Amino acid sequence: MSYVTTKDGVQIFYKDWGPRDAPVIHFHHGWPLSADDWDAQLLFFLAEGFRVVAHDRRGHGRSSQVWDGHDMDHYADDVAAVVEHLGIQGAVHVGHSTGGGEVVRYMARYPGDKVAKAVLIAAVPPLMVQTPANPGGLPKSVFDGFQAQVADNRAQFYRDVPTGPFYGYNRPGVEPAEGIIGNWWRQGMIGSAKAHYDGIVAFSQTDFTEDLKGINQPVLVMHGDDDQIVPYENSGPLSVKLLPNGTLKTYKGFPHGMPTTHADVINADLLAFIRN
Numbered sequence: 001m002s003y004v005t006t007k008d009g010v011q012i013f014y015k016d017w018g019p020r021d022a023p024v025i026h027f028h029h030g031w032p033l034s035a036d037d038w039d040a041q042l043l044f045f046l047a048e049g050f051r052v053v054a055h056d057r058r059g060h061g062r063s064s065q066v067w068d069g070h071d072m073d074h075y076a077d078d079v080a081a082v083v084e085h086l087g088i089q090g091a092v093h094v095g096h097s098t099g100g101g102e103v104v105r106y107m108a109r110y111p112g113d114k115v116a117k118a119v120l121i122a123a124v125p126p127l128m129v130q131t132p133a134n135p136g137g138l139p140k141s142v143f144d145g146f147q148a149q150v151a152d153n154r155a156q157f158y159r160d161v162p163t164g165p166f167y168g169y170n171r172p173g174v175e176p177a178e179g180i181i182g183n184w185w186r187q188g189m190i191g192s193a194k195a196h197y198d199g200i201v202a203f204s205q206t207d208f209t210e211d212l213k214g215i216n217q218p219v220l221v222m223h224g225d226d227d228q229i230v231p232y233e234n235s236g237p238l239s240v241k242l243l244p245n246g247t248l249k250t251y252k253g254f255p256h257g258m259p260t261t262h263a264d265v266i267n268a269d270l271l272a273f274i275r276n
Contacts, residue, residue, distance in 0.1 A: 059195020
């Protein structure tokens with residue numbers, strides 16, 4: 001397996017598939033998953049002639065289960081280590097959920113990497129938690145509850161999330177796919193409980209407002225209006241208002257996990273944006 005060691009000694013696992021001279025797309029996964037969550041995209045874009053890269057966030061998947069550094073600044077620094085190691089500056093960066101926050105923080109923290117374009121899919125920016133300045137956010141008690149469930153019975157929690165709201169399998173007429181549910185559980189349980197516990201604070205309490213304002217590259221914001229994990233109204237539309245060169249694409253009835261449940265639609269729209 002392929003790893004890069006960060007400046008603080010963390011081993012970050014990555015996938016790097018495709019011709020060395022092909023245009024690069026770097027994928028950033030959501031909480032509490034791994035690079036495997038991008039399988040449908042990696043195979044699609046590989047077949048389209050791209051070089052595809054995806055890494056496991058620290059404490060997730062096959063990366064080191066360190067006890068600290070589970071915050072957006074460290075996540076961005078880990079991305080920088082992968083980018084520098086592979087020499088893939090100027091890539092297109094695509095982030096889902098927490099991975100969208102990671103992309104935004106990376107671009108803000110490392111402006112020297114002239115990222116070509118970015119895509120935020122059902123992403124956590126600009127801010128998830130409710131504050132006086134963000135009244136439409138979710139109450140902190142919601143995220144405290146997530147942490148309590150991770151600490152109490154992570155294995156059950158990681159079954160309940162994909163069986164229900166993550167993929168919209170709790171909606172009338174939607175048939176759950178056991179393979180997808182099991183794969184979500186598998187990815188989550190491989191990672192570190194400590195990383196996942198701390199990561200809830202990272203994805204819910206990080207304010208990306210100023211980061212978004214400073215990103216001048218083209219950014220496509222893709223969000224389903226039936227997202228039960230990162231509510232549409234407080235994410236996609238607000239991010240686009242802050243981005244100098246952002247475009248919002250809304251998907252009627254799509255769930256949070258739409259890169260998996262609607263891979264054909266998402267892949268086609270990603271391809272069109274990247275090639276435009």
